[in-house]
Amino acid sequence: MKICVVGAGYVGLTSASVLADLGHTVSCVDTNIEKIRSLNRGEVPIYEPGLKEIISRNEENLTFSSEVIENIRNHPVILIAVGTPSLADGKTNLTYIYSVVDMIADALTDYKTIITKSTVPPGTNEKIYAKLLQKGVAPEQFAVVSNPEFLREGSALYDMLHADKIVVGMNKNDSKSLNIVKSLYKGIEAPYIVTTLSGAEMIKYTSNAFLATKISFINEIARICDKYEVNIDDVVRGISTDPRISPHFLNSGLGFGGSCFPKDVRSLEQSAIEKNITPIILQAIQSTNHSQIDYYIEKLITVFESLKGKTITVLGIAFKPNTDDTRESQAVYLIKKLSQLGCTINTYDPKATLPFLGESNIIQFPTLDQAVTDAECVIIATEWAEFLYLDWKKLKQLMKGNVILDARNCIDPLKAHEHGFQYVGVARS
Ligand code: UDX
Numbered sequence: 001m002k003i004c005v006v007g008a009g010y011v012g013l014t015s016a017s018v019l020a021d022l023g024h025t026v027s028c029v030d031t032n033i034e035k036i037r038s039l040n041r042g043e044v045p046i047y048e049p050g051l052k053e054i055i056s057r058n059e060e061n062l063t064f065s066s067e068v069i070e071n072i073r074n075h076p077v078i079l080i081a082v083g084t085p086s087l088a089d090g091k092t093n094l095t096y097i098y099s100v101v102d103m104i105a106d107a108l109t110d111y112k113t114i115i116t117k118s119t120v121p122p123g124t125n126e127k128i129y130a131k132l133l134q135k136g137v138a139p140e141q142f143a144v145v146s147n148p149e150f151l152r153e154g155s156a157l158y159d160m161l162h163a164d165k166i167v168v169g170m171n172k173n174d175s176k177s178l179n180i181v182k183s184l185y186k187g188i189e190a191p192y193i194v195t196t197l198s199g200a201e202m203i204k205y206t207s208n209a210f211l212a213t214k215i216s217f218i219n220e221i222a223r224i225c226d227k228y229e230v231n232i233d234d235v236v237r238g239i240s241t242d243p244r245i246s247p248h249f250l251n252s253g254l255g256f257g258g259s260c261f262p263k264d265v266r267s268l269e270q271s272a273i274e275k276n277i278t279p280i281i282l283q284a285i286q287s288t289n290h291s292q293i294d295y296y297i298e299k300l301i302t303v304f305e306s307l308k309g310k311t312i313t314v315l316g317i318a319f320k321p322n323t324d325d326t327r328e329s330q331a332v333y334l335i336k337k338l339s340q341l342g343c344t345i346n347t348y349d350p351k352a353t354l355p356f357l358g359e360s361n362i363i364q365f366p367t368l369d370q371a372v373t374d375a376e377c378v379i380i381a382t383e384w385a386e387f388l389y390l391d392w393k394k395l396k397q398l399m400k401g402n403v404i405l406d407a408r409n410c411i412d413p414l415k416a417h418e419h420g421f422q423y424v425g426v427a428r429s
Pocket of ligand 1: 154211251252253255261320
């Protein structure tokens with residue numbers, strides 16, 4: 001099958017390379033000429049385990065181009081994977097989506113199956129369909145399909161190849177499109193969930209909002225446990241044997257970040273408000289998540305009284321381990337807040353680079369050892385494997401103080417105590 005993937009970002013690149021690996025001929029296009037040039041030089045703009053390898057072994061049938069219209073014209077299947085960032089009011093910016101739709105309308109000379117992979121609010125694919133009609137494209141010339149992705153950064157290739165479902169939203173009785181989608185994913189064993197265009201959009205948002213709910217819920221429970229001196233690990237162990245609850249997404253800590261959860265919860269909130277629904281739960285998820293950082297800072301204040309002038313090392317900058325992505329990272333928000341409170345921040349991350357925060361009292365070091373030297377306190381803000389098994393003796397020698405704030409519940413408090421550290425956690429001691 002000949003596929004044009006529009007957008008060489010995270011979702012576009014991952015989808016294009018997996019589809020090429022499944023044997024399709026894929027052209028991945030982007031209007032960002034620099035990005036396409038670097039991909040053509042063999043450079044991969046994001047860190048995703050296995051992505052570089054899968055791109056290079058599919059050199060023959062995976063090409064990169066900035067000739068967007070020409071490629072749209074020459075391919076019968078168009079997969080839209082452009083960004084859908086947040087606007088200031090929390091709604092979704094659909095400019096990139098609609099500009100691709102305009103290009104499709106201009107380029108269309110024969111039948112196209114237009115598949116939207118980007119996360120878009122309910123009703124958007126219906127609008128894409130209407131827009132194409134409005135631009136004079138005949139209804140028998142195209143089909144619109146909503147096919148959201150459920151990829152986690154850091155395991156995106158695995159997630160796509162071992163999907164737990166393939167969600168397909170389409171207009172009624174569109175068996176032609178369903179067969180095209182099935183041929184696209186031939187080789188991936190997963191149940192198909194077929195629904196309407198808006199149904200598929202809602203599945204994506206509900207999935208992310210539900211996972212975010214689990215995280216904020218367990219974070220709230222952890223705060224309560226903290227006050228009653230109950231260990232949160234025991235509580236999670238106790239509830240997660242119930243298959244209706246499951247053990248997943250119940251790690252309490254600094255809260256969720258990344259390019260999806262915060263943006264999608266905001267967007268779904270706005271979609272609800274637009275229809276006069278007050279989404280109390282969606283709003284509560286966000287407010288708990290925002291206040292997690294303050295809760296951890298309050299814990300530090302109980303130890304140090306004042307944080308002003310303290311040298312604090314924050315380990316981890318990425319929004320989660322195994323990625324270099326710092327978008328809406330709770331670790332970055334924490335660094336910024338600590339710096340505003342007058343701390344000197346030393347930081348280290350195995351892959352991520354600290355975005356510019358405009359503060360002069362923050363330094364990123366290339367190694368963990370350099371970052372912890374002379375620190376009065378070390379905070380684990382992202383649970384990278386490198387931080388799970390710290391060399392306690394060495395850490396003790398390098399640090400000036402002995403306080404460890406475990407903001408991801410990822411180290412053993414007993415080990416820290418054994419080596420003379422003061423372990424600070426929420427509902428863990
Ligand atoms: C998420 C969804 O999992 C994926 O299906 C969707 O397509 C895109 O959004 P991703 O953003 O890569 O994927 O990250 P994920 O692994 O889900 O974690 C999101 C955030 O939640 C991270 O900041 C992580 O640290 C946090 N998290 C996750 C917790 O705080 N506790 C948990 O138990 C799990």
